[in-house]
Amino acid sequence: MSTFFYGEGNIGSAPEYREFANGNEEPHRLVRLNVYFDNPIPTRDGFEDRGGFWAPVEIWHRDAEHWASIYQKRMRVLVAGRQERDDWEDADEKPRTTYKINARCVGILPYRIEQVVLSSKPTTNESEDEE
Structure with a gap:
């Protein structure tokens, strides 16, 4: 079961990157952020x-x-996606539940940002315009 989620918060730790094998296909890639969604x-x-x-x-x-x-620790982000219930067991085999966000997009908000540097690599739309 999932439900739409839209929230603003701060990244609480360094991002975690993982790759999962997918047979002969390109691997599935995941970046996981631990975000504190506040209510100021x-x-x-x-x-x-x-x-x-x-x-x-x-x-x-x-x-x-x-x-x-x-993504960096302490960045302010805006997250949109699906909130999903994740049931699991801890080390003592006790049932636990976590609600995670399967993000469709994570936007970086300009708070605490010192500098933004754009890539010199053209995007798909730019390269089509030049032709």
């Missing part, structure tokens, strides 16, 4: 976080290895 409420002294939560965010894409090098 305005107060007299600024903001107070009420009701935030941590969630693993998974991005399955052929460019996941490249994206793992772009």
